[in-house]
Every structure is written in C-alpha cells, then in structure tokens.
Amino acid sequence: MQGVVLKPGHQLALEEVPKPQLDGPGQMLVRVTTSAICGSDLHIKYGEIPISPGTVIGHEFAGVVEETAPDVKCFKPGDRVVVAAGLWCGYCPSCMRGEVQTCHVGGVWGGGMFQGRPLSGAQTEYVAVPNADMCAVPIPDNVSDEQAILVGDVFSTGFHAIQQGGVGPGDTVAVFGCGPIGLAAVASAQLFGPSRVYALDMVPKRLELAAVLGAEPIDVSQGSPVTRILAETDMRGVDVAVEAAGLPESFSQALSSLRRGGMLSVVGLFAKSVELPLPLLGLYGVRISMGLADLGNMGALMSLLANGKVDLSGLVTHTFPLAEAMEAYDLFENHKDQCIKVMLKP
Numbered sequence: 001m002q003g004v005v006l007k008p009g010h011q012l013a014l015e016e017v018p019k020p021q022l023d024g025p026g027q028m029l030v031r032v033t034t035s036a037i038c039g040s041d042l043h044i045k046y047g048e049i050p051i052s053p054g055t056v057i058g059h060e061f062a063g064v065v066e067e068t069a070p071d072v073k074c075f076k077p078g079d080r081v082v083v084a085a086g087l088w089c090g091y092c093p094s095c096m097r098g099e100v101q102t103c104h105v106g107g108v109w110g111g112g113m114f115q116g117r118p119l120s121g122a123q124t125e126y127v128a129v130p131n132a133d134m135c136a137v138p139i140p141d142n143v144s145d146e147q148a149i150l151v152g153d154v155f156s157t158g159f160h161a162i163q164q165g166g167v168g169p170g171d172t173v174a175v176f177g178c179g180p181i182g183l184a185a186v187a188s189a190q191l192f193g194p195s196r197v198y199a200l201d202m203v204p205k206r207l208e209l210a211a212v213l214g215a216e217p218i219d220v221s222q223g224s225p226v227t228r229i230l231a232e233t234d235m236r237g238v239d240v241a242v243e244a245a246g247l248p249e250s251f252s253q254a255l256s257s258l259r260r261g262g263m264l265s266v267v268g269l270f271a272k273s274v275e276l277p278l279p280l281l282g283l284y285g286v287r288i289s290m291g292l293a294d295l296g297n298m299g300a301l302m303s304l305l306a307n308g309k310v311d312l313s314g315l316v317t318h319t320f321p322l323a324e325a326m327e328a329y330d331l332f333e334n335h336k337d338q339c340i341k342v343m344l345k346p
Helices: 039-047 144-152 154-165 179-191 205-213 225-232 250-257 278-284 294-308 322-333
Strands: 002-007 011-016 028-037 061-068 078-082 125-131 136-138 172-176 196-201 216-220 238-243 258-268 287-290 317-320 341-345
Touching: 002 322, 011 322, 028 078, 028 144, 028 322, 039 322, 061 125, 061 144, 078 144, 078 172, 136 294, 144 154, 144 294, 144 317, 144 341, 154 172, 154 179, 154 238, 154 258, 154 294, 172 179, 172 250, 179 196, 179 294, 196 205, 196 225, 216 225, 225 250, 238 250, 250 258, 258 278, 317 322, 322 341
Parallel strands: 172 196, 172 238, 196 216, 238 258, 258 287, 317 341
Antiparallel strands: 002 011, 028 061, 028 125, 028 341, 061 078, 078 136
C-alpha cells in the first residue's frame, strides 16, 4: 500500500509501505477512506516536531472497519468510523481525571507512541487502531467523511479552545487565526451564547467563512487588530481570546485584546518561544490556558454534526486522490487557491 512518508532533508514522498496487521487485543484494522493534511504535518516536515525519517505521517482519518480483535465490543467489520488524532489508555492518572489529552502513555498518529509502541500515520490506505473501543466513534449515515473527520482533531480542538476559555452567555470572544481550528472555534463559540464573536485573519476566504459561521470578521492587514477590538468593546477588551495561529505576533495581539481578568485560550502550535509581559499580566489578572484538545468530546461533537446543530462542511475546500498527495501538499503548504482544509482519498 502507499503512504506519505517523511524523508531526510525536510522532504515528503509517496512510497510503498507495509500493510499493518492486528497483533493484539483491543485492535481493529481500518481501511482509510479519507485522511486530511494538517498544519502540524508541515511542522513535522521542517523538523519542528521531531520524528524519525521513514515514518508515515498524518493523524486525521475516517474509514471503514475491515477486521477486529475478538475483544473489540463497539465495532464490527463494515462500520464507518472516525479515529481520534491521538490515543489514550483510559486508566492512567490523567485519564482517570478525564484529561485524556495528557495521557501518560498516549501519543499522536504519525510519529508518536502509544504504550511504548510507535504510531504510524494515517495518510495511507490502512491503519491498525489500538484501544479501538475507547479512541474511535461511529459515523452516522447522514454525516459525510469530510465532516466526520473533523471530529477527530479540528472540531475537538476548536471546541476545546472555547470550553477551556470558559465562554459563557453574553461574553465577547476574539479568535485569532481562522484556519480550520480557528473556524471550528468560531462555530463552537456559538453553542455557548456569546454576545459577539470576532474572527481575525487576513485571508478573504477564511474571513468570509467565519462570517457564515456567525463571527464578525476583522482583516488584520487593514490596521491594528487590537485597536479595532478595543474600539468595538468600548476600550474594555474581550472576555475571551483564542490563539489558533501559533504565531508570536498573534499571541501578543490576543493578550492585548483582553479585558482585565480575561482569559486567553491557546490552541495554536508554536514553533518558536514567546515572551510574556509578566508584570502587566499580573497587574491585569489575565489568565492563560493551553494544551492539546480533549478528544473525549468526540461522540458529543459527532452528535452535533448529525443533528445539524453545527455545519463545518465549508472548511473542506480541496480533495485529492492519495496518489496526488504531493500536489495536495504543494497547494496546502503554499496557500494556493485560498485553501483551508485539504483531504486525501486513497
């Protein structure tokens, strides 16, 4: 079978890779029907997330169950499923606290580890999924692969950004960075009853979609976004800011847009360190929350899609056959055609 493989020298290639086999309890073999390219895949390409060359990458995928171990209870061959971007054990101290994203033995597909074993990635044709009953959810018949796949990472992360930010009825929210996760945060914010949601980016397609999802778009190329937000909030600042771009500049802008005592929820993936103005933050009582998404919300988020409460279909702008994965990466990496989310179909 074919897979997108990390090569030395910050290169990717589509190569023949071994088909996985089930070799233990709790596993299921999934035939991948859709996988997605994520910004963190580019971090891997450029060595900002270190993994070994030769690793198949990718952590977002949906598919059909082909085979299960005898002890798998929730799935059977033929079921459509989406699998979490990262796996968790369910019994370590973090998992027992409900914080599956910080599982002591967990890891992300495509270079991570689970219970001491490497996790090959999902931009391929088949994936052997351990701890399947816990780390996958079924896809309802009325939910497409293109929407379902977002539950495994993008929607879960955007929802987590709003949830850990403590957004409540009447709050004002600013989302910095309207890539897939920022847009999912915009959509998720609407579930918590905010009075206003601002979406900040400079790509017209992203800002248009943010408006469709209920936000007031702000083009950061048209002047200081902080000045604009302060003007919109009578100089108070927003209650919650979400940093979904992973850039020092947007991190600083998000902090500066907060009211005193406000919350900065960080879900962007940073390749560089960020300097914190601690004297000012302490004086203003600003709070910062950050970390990976709580993927334990997958089932509930799938229900929102199935019931039409949230529609994220607009995030998917391009689809390529797996055989054209390098063309897909070229489009995604170089921001061609205002792409947002790019899918691969084996």
